[in-house]
Amino acid sequence: MLGELLAATEPAAALEAFSRALTLHSQQQREVLLRNEARAAQRAAVDAVGDEAAAAQLDGSVEDDEPVPVVPAKLLNNTAVLKYRAGAIGEAMALMNEAEQSIKADPSKATALQTISMAYNMARLQEATGDLKNAQHMYRNLVQQFPGYIDCYLRLSAMAKAAGAMAEAQHWAAQATQQAGGHVDAQAMLATLHMERGDLNAARECVGKVGAEGSKDPYMLLTHANVVMAALPADKSARSPADKTRRDHIYKALNIYREVLKQQPDNIYAVNGLGTCLAELGHMAAAKQAFDEVMRASAKAKGFVRLPETYVNLGNLWLARQQYNDALIMYEHASKLHNHKNAQVLLYMARAHHDAGDHLAAKRALLRALHLAPSDIKIRFNLAFVLQEWAVKVFKRKYISGDAAKLKDYSDAEVALMEAEKIFNQLHALGKEATRIEPKKLALHAKFCHQQLPSAAHLVRQAHAEQAMVHSQQKVRQAELAAAEAQRKLKVDTASAARKAAETRKLQEAQRALEDSKQKLEQMKSSRQMAALADATDGDGSGKGGSKRKRGGGGGKKGAAGEDMGDFYVDDAQPIERLPKARKDDVDVQENLRRAGLDSDDEEPVDEDRLFGSDDDDAAGDAANGSAEGAGAAAAAGSGRGRLKRRAAAAAAAAGDDGAEDAGGAAGGDAGFSEEGMDEAPGNGSLETDALFADDGTEAAGGNAAAGQQRKRQRQALDSDDEDEAGYAAAAPAANGDDAAVGEEGDIDGLFE
Numbered sequence: 001m002l003g004e005l006l007a008a009t010e011p012a013a014a015l016e017a018f019s020r021a022l023t024l025h026s027q028q029q030r031e032v033l034l035r036n037e038a039r040a041a042q043r044a045a046v047d048a049v050g051d052e053a054a055a056a057q058l059d060g061s062v063e064d065d066e067p068v069p070v071v072p073a074k075l076l077n078n079t080a081v082l083k084y085r086a087g088a089i090g091e092a093m094a095l096m097n098e099a100e101q102s103i104k105a106d107p108s109k110a111t112a113l114q115t116i117s118m119a120y121n122m123a124r125l126q127e128a129t130g131d132l133k134n135a136q137h138m139y140r141n142l143v144q145q146f147p148g149y150i151d152c153y154l155r156l157s158a159m160a161k162a163a164g165a166m167a168e169a170q171h172w173a174a175q176a177t178q179q180a181g182g183h184v185d186a187q188a189m190l191a192t193l194h195m196e197r198g199d200l201n202a203a204r205e206c207v208g209k210v211g212a213e214g215s216k217d218p219y220m221l222l223t224h225a226n227v228v229m230a231a232l233p234a235d236k237s238a239r240s241p242a243d244k245t246r247r248d249h250i251y252k253a254l255n256i257y258r259e260v261l262k263q264q265p266d267n268i269y270a271v272n273g274l275g276t277c278l279a280e281l282g283h284m285a286a287a288k289q290a291f292d293e294v295m296r297a298s299a300k301a302k303g304f305v306r307l308p309e310t311y312v313n314l315g316n317l318w319l320a321r322q323q324y325n326d327a328l329i330m331y332e333h334a335s336k337l338h339n340h341k342n343a344q345v346l347l348y349m350a351r352a353h354h355d356a357g358d359h360l361a362a363k364r365a366l367l368r369a370l371h372l373a374p375s376d377i378k379i380r381f382n383l384a385f386v387l388q389e390w391a392v393k394v395f396k397r398k399y400i401s402g403d404a405a406k407l408k409d410y411s412d413a414e415v416a417l418m419e420a421e422k423i424f425n426q427l428h429a430l431g432k433e434a435t436r437i438e439p440k441k442l443a444l445h446a447k448f449c450h451q452q453l454p455s456a457a458h459l460v461r462q463a464h465a466e467q468a469m470v471h472s473q474q475k476v477r478q479a480e481l482a483a484a485e486a487q488r489k490l491k492v493d494t495a496s497a498a499r500k501a502a503e504t505r506k507l508q509e510a511q512r513a514l515e516d517s518k519q520k521l522e523q524m525k526s527s528r529q530m531a532a533l534a535d536a537t538d539g540d541g542s543g544k545g546g547s548k549r550k551r552g553g554g555g556g557k558k559g560a561a562g563e564d565m566g567d568f569y570v571d572d573a574q575p576i577e578r579l580p581k582a583r584k585d586d587v588d589v590q591e592n593l594r595r596a597g598l599d600s601d602d603e604e605p606v607d608e609d610r611l612f613g614s615d616d617d618d619a620a621g622d623a624a625n626g627s628a629e630g631a632g633a634a635a636a637a638g639s640g641r642g643r644l645k646r647r648a649a650a651a652a653a654a655a656g657d658d659g660a661e662d663a664g665g666a667a668g669g670d671a672g673f674s675e676e677g678m679d680e681a682p683g684n685g686s687l688e689t690d691a692l693f694a695d696d697g698t699e700a701a702g703g704n705a706a707a708g709q710q711r712k713r714q715r716q717a718l719d720s721d722d723e724d725e726a727g728y729a730a731a732a733p734a735a736n737g738d739d740a741a742v743g744e745e746g747d748i749d750g751l752f753e
């Protein structure tokens with residue numbers, strides 16, 4: 001088969017060929033199954049026919065079922081092996097299970113050798129999936145059945161080595177060398193185990209036992225070169241001209257790697273070893289080129305060839321150049337290829353972290369490595385060294401006052417010193433043969449750690465005291481902050497309470513002002529009603545005054561509202577009860593005046609000449625009537641209090657003029673009254689309303705013109721509520737400097753705002 005021919009040299013192409021063959025076998029199986037299903041359907045149709053003769057005739061025409069072809073177990077096994085090498089462990093396991101079913105279906109097609117190989121491959125897959133116990137059991141069974149199966153011994157040795165059981169690993173490798181006169185692969189495995197334990201002499205003996213024929217085996221040659229490189233002195237530089245011995249070792253290994261490349265030019269292990277030799281000689285550029293070639297070959301193999309050591313070597317190159325991040329990236333790739341279970345790779349990562357100054361990361365990497373290889377001397381020594389350096393670094397570090405991390409770091413550093421001293425003493429007790437480390441060096445490290453412990457304890461105590469002081473200061477500070485916060489909150493609450501109180505006070509004052517305004521409004525309304533009642537009582541008296549009021553009410557001259565005040569407030573059908581005379585010194589009268597906003601005679605005397613005008617103004621009264629009315633409206637719109645005072649003074653003056661018609665006529669020319677109103681004023685009235693405003697010594701007398709003028713002024717001064725609104729609208733232009741608004745037939749409207 002094509003796949004078998006390509007498996008050794010081109011595993012990717014071989015896997016493709018095997019996969020194509022499996023596809024064809026699967027297609028053939030499906031076709032056979034479809035034909036068999038069709039035959040089964042025909043037989044079911046024959047059985048459905050009732051006539052036995054016809055059924056027998058039809059039954060003879062139906063062919064028998066074809067046997068379903070079985071996929072060869074060999075094909076399934078080889079495909080599973082290549083899938084395993086490509087890293088597809090799950091698919092490989094499924095193919096191996098199918099191969100076992102194929103053998104059970106047709107045991108005659110499987111030879112004994114194929115059965116043994118499949119059992120070994122199944123154990124290998126179990127080992128790859130992590131089922132080490134089952135894999136070890138299968139290997140042991142194969143060894144018991146076939147003692148000459150060298151690969152089972154080698155796998156048992158490799159599993160013991162991975163578990164850190166080096167003695168058991170050497171036992172299984174030695175068992176393999178005893179089979180068939182000493183197998184080359186077994187000797188190479190045993191030499192590798194001795195080399196890792198540091199027993200280079202035993203490793204050289206294993207290499208020498210293979211003989212001349214075995215010494216040309218590529219695998220043994222690679223092992224020999226690795227042993228030579230492991231024997232290099234580690235404390236000298238390969239570029240030193242004086243170190244001839246070291247350079248001789250490197251060139252010897254270099255020649256061995258070249259020999260392998262002559263036999264197998266595509267052997268990437270030999271190329272990787274060649275790059276290692278070049279790096280040791282100081283040819284970093286050439287070494288990197290060699291490692292790059294290995295990586296390209298690995299990529300070309302599509303996962304069938306994986307060499308984690310190449311990433312390790314590239315990481316070492318970056319580490320030598322002090323490019324620690326690049327080195328760590330290479331080490332991480334190598335660790336991933338080892339499923340993060342290679343202690344040596346973790347040791348390299350710890351070295352990179354240490355050289356970069358990150359001792360804690362180095363400590364973590366070493367602890368992981370120690371977990372994988374508890375008996376590894378190099379890992380334990382490097383762990384103790386890192387702990388020692390980190391502790392010294394911590395105690396020399398400068399901390400700011402009150403740093404909370406100081407106490408923890410000092411405590412951890414003290415513990416690290418104790419642990420480092422313990423490890424150095426343990427290694428010193430093992431001796432040089434076991435550790436390959438000078439006992440003097442180990443004793444020096446242990447002594448240093450022991451001497452630093454008292455100083456470390458003193459620093460830890462100081463850190464404790466400082467931490468306690470810091471905590472105390474923090475408590476005091478917290479108390480101060482709490483007190484300050486409480487004081488601030490108290491101030492805020494006080495200010496808020498004061499603000500609320502002020503708002504409440506303002507609201508109460510506004511409510512009181514509103515109530516006062518309402519009360520004043522009620523008082524003003526009450527005063528107006530009293531004045532209206534007084535006027536109505538005066539207009540309803542006997543004599544000429546009463547007769548004139550009736551004529552005025554029936555067809556006389558109207559006021560601004562179009563009707564007489566007596567008719568507006570008093571119904572003719574309801575006679576008004578005669579009010580008693582009131583004196584100006586009456587307490588109730590004075591109180592009513594004050595409530596109505598009117599000043600008494602004691603507070604301010606009335607200037608009659610200013611209010612009504614003088615005799616000299618009679619001639620100009622008619623001409624100035626219109627302008628005087630506008631000025632009176634403007635004055636009325638300016639001051640409500642002045643209007644009330646003028647009304648009271650006008651009423652008192654009118655009653656006080658003893659029968660003087662000239663004075664009444666002069667008063668008719670005063671601002672706010674028309675001459676027409678004077679002509680139509682009635683005669684004397686029977687109700688003495690003058691007693692409400694006049695002085696005690698003034699007699700209630702006057703001519704017809706004076707009495708009519710008095711009533712005219714009172715009616716104009718005390719308009720109705722409806723006239724107030726119209727008066728405010730009419731007085732508004734006068735307040736703006738325009739002519740006062742004049743009502744119908746010249747009467748002034750709007751004395752109240």
